[in-house]
Amino acid sequence: MSLLIALRTINDEMRRKIKEISGQDISKCFQCGTCSASCPMEEHLQAPPRRIMTLIQFGQSEALDLLNTPWVCASCHNCMVRCPRGIDITRVMEAIRLLRLRQNINQVEPSNLQPEEVVDLPQIAMVSGFRKMTS
Amino acid sequence: MKLGYYPGCTLKTKAKNLEDSALASLEVLGIEATELERWNCCGAVYSLADDDLIHIVAPVRDLIRAQQQGYDTVITLCSMCYNTLARANELMKNDEEKRNTLNDFMDEEPDYFGDVKVVHFLNFLEDEVGWDKVKEAVKVPLNGLKVAPYYGCTLLRPKEVGIDHPDNPVMFHKFLNALGAEAVDFDSATECCSAYQSLAHPDIALKVSYDILQDATNKGADALALACPLCDYNLGRKQGKMLEMFESANEVPIYYFTHLMAVAFGVPIDRNHFELNRESSVELLKLKNLLSEVPA
Amino acid sequence: MSKRPSVGSTGEDQIFRRPSAGGAAEAPVEEIEVRMIPIYIMGKRYEVPETLTIMKAMEYAGFQYIRGCGCRGGVCGACATVYRKPGDYKIYTGLACQTVVEPEMYLTQLPFYPANRAIYEFNELTGKPEEVHALYPELFRCVACNACSKVCPMDVEVMDYIAAVKRGDLKAASEISFDCIQCGLCASRCMGELPQYHIGQLVRRINGAYLTPRAEHLATMVANIEAGRYKECLDKVKGLDADTLRNIYQERELEPAVAGEDWTPKSNECL
Structure with a gap:
């Protein structure tokens, strides 16, 4: 993935909002990659968490929007307990999700779930899944 | 200590086996924990946004209920409920501004200041009962049973509410040893099973869970013990699908940690509701001569 | 200076005529003095007698009910009304046929509130909670904000019955929701976008058909x-x-107001 980092491609508003929602200082990230190495979903991500942090640092909201990373994140907090810079990356992922969900865009449509799926899944899967992926 | 018990939604249906085996074991230990008379779903996941307090209302409301009913301590079994309730409680204790906002919003409830203590069953066993007393209550030692203790995420992280060290936990090991079982160390013990991704990305969830089971059996475990109904779904109930999808998949018996305690305590087998597990769970216990009767 | 508009005296009191007890058209009219108060119906000010219900007041003001009015007895759920009072952020609700007007209230009726209603073949259900979950998966979006219970004109603990459905206790849900009159105000306030009143109706049907022991x-x-x-x-x-x-009907033997368990009529010809 190549990125054009220029003044016109930097979305400062996105950086500001993610900082505000997550309460985390993204600029503290020094790209060590401990988060990526700790992530249990890493092999299924289009970009590892370390790269997500870069994209936020450079305000690359268009690139960020295309990646599945925050939507495959299971909020397991592995990255958070291990980050040497004390950044709660789990909260950063939540902030990215909320930026989209707050535009009333669902990532999972409860009405489209198959009845067999709902009957099969435990209640906590639905409760937590809807909280993370519906607006 | 006046002990209240918060079950959580799934323990009333698909994880009835977690609830009943735990309550039966508590009876053996002579401990009285009364279910809250009125409670709602805790929300299962804790809100991770600074400006999102509405998703913290549900767990706080449960803690208010506990306080209203006169309990100073609430015991939980489900890892997700534990995590959500404990974190909400920490917030109400420590963050004055957010506490005020939440108390103002719930103007129909009494104010809450984080005074109820939220404990997980394993914490309770270690701190209030003690492993020696657990050991004394064992009638059928689980000798020869090699169990991989699977902690998952929400029992350990974040540190503020973790029941043990986030990377090198030992509490589950101590628990298994007290019952006479052998605890098998494996790297994935603290990895995530993919949790609610079974809803959005079932294929990913299946692979991640499969890898955890492979790790456990490669280290020589006969079975895997866990504490969370969502882990049980991903690692246990989906094994049929795993056997279809992955050539080298093997059946791995899954237990709630409370199953093993109830079996070791000689609790009548029907309290374990093994009909909610895959057959391999009972089969292994029979094979190891740990069951005197077949489930009702 | 208070920002609250003054509440209370509202100008001239008027003579309000109402038929005296007895009700026949030609009966003498009893004249009573009733204070007139201002209310705002959909933002427009009307002076109405202070003793009227919202429904009567709207008719007094000239509205004619074609919908939004049913039994006039507080049980059909057709006349759900929302209102606010001056200087008060809270939302109030009531049934128009039961709630007496208050000075300066501003109100509108919500005779219908759209909510997702699942389609099911009732005879194919068996009473398992998962069936309700599958028909209404959105119920897992409840955040326990309790806006539903706060707004319910029948004081049903709506949040509690949704919590009961979530944990699969359809019997409890059915009992808690028993007083629901399907007005839909719960759904109007729900941040999880749940159709609580339809879910409640389904669990009561299931309770009646599958969970309650047969007589x-x-x-x-x-x-x-x-x-x-x-x-x-x-x-x-x-x-x-x-x-x-x-004659037979009028002379039939009535069960006394106080009768023992073993009371039977004198004639058991048709028992």
Whole structure:
């Protein structure tokens, strides 16, 4: 993935909002990659968490929007307990999700779930899944 | 200590086996924990946004209920409920501004200041009962049973509410040893099973869970013990699908940690509701001569 | 200076005429003095007698009900109304036919509130909670904000019955929601976008059909009826002329207000 980092491609508003929602200082990230190495979903991500942090640092909201990373994140907090810079990356992922969900865009449509799926899944899967992926 | 018990939604249906085996074991230990008379779903996941307090209302409301009913301590079994309730409680204790906002919003409830203590069953066993007393209550030692203790995420992280060290936990090991079982160390013990991704990305969830089971059996475990109904779904109930999808998949018996305690305590087998597990769970216990009767 | 608009005296009191007890059209009209108060219906100010219900007040103001009015007795759920009071952020609700007007209230009726209603073949259900979950998966979006219970004009603990459905206790949900009149105000306030009142109705149906034990004596009685036990009595009654029938009805033996468990009528000819 190549990125054009220029003044016109930097979305400062996105950086500001993610900082505000997550309460985390993204600029503290020094790209060590401990988060990526700790992530249990890493092999299924289009970009590892370390790269997500870069994209936020450079305000690359268009690139960020295309990646599945925050939507495959299971909020397991592995990255958070291990980050040497004390950044709660789990909260950063939540902030990215909320930026989209707050535009009333669902990532999972409860009405489209198959009845067999709902009957099969435990209640906590639905409760937590809807909280993370519906607006 | 006046002990209240918060079950959580799934323990009333698909994880009835977690609830009943735990309550039966508590009876053996002579401990009285009364279910809250009125409670709602805790929300299962804790809100991770600074400006999102509405998703913290549900767990706080449960803690208010506990306080209203006169309990100073609430015991939980489900890892997700534990995590959500404990974190909400920490917030109400420590963050004055957010506490005020939440108390103002719930103007129909009494104010809450984080005074109820939220404990997980394993914490309770270690701190209030003690492993020696657990050991004394064992009638059928689980000798020869090699169990991989699977902690998952929400029992350990974040540190503020973790029941043990986030990377090198030992509490589950101590628990298994007290019952006479052998605890098998494996790297994935603290990895995530993919949790609610079974809803959005079932294929990913299946692979991640499969890898955890492979790790456990490669280290020589006969079975895997866990504490969370969502882990049980991903690692246990989906094994049929795993056997279809992955050539080298093997059946791995899954237990709630409370199953093993109830079996070791000689609790009548029907309290374990093994009909909610895959057959391999009972089969292994029979094979190891740990069951005197077949489930009702 | 207070920002609250003044509440209280509202100008001239008027004579309000109402028919005196008895109600017949030509009966003398009792004149009573009633204070007139201002209310705002959909933002427009009207002066109405302070003793009226919202429904009567709207009719007094000239509105004619085609919908949004049903039983006028507080049980049909057609006349749900939302209102606010001056200087007060809270939202208030009530049934227009039961709630008396208050000075300066501003109100509108919400006779219908759209909510997702699942389609199901009732006879194919078996009473398992998962069936309700599958029909209404959105119920897992409840955040326990309690806006539903706060807004319910029947004081149903709506949040609690949704919590009961979530944990699969359909019996409890059915009992907690029993007083629901399907007005839909809960759904209007729900941040999880749940159709609580439809979910409540489904669990009450399931409770009645599958979870409540069958009444054995009812089954016996139905069998007796089908076997023709009352045929003779009914045929006899059907053959009577109107006056005789009226007489029999008016002279029938009534169960005394205080009667023991073992009370039976003197004639058990048709029992």
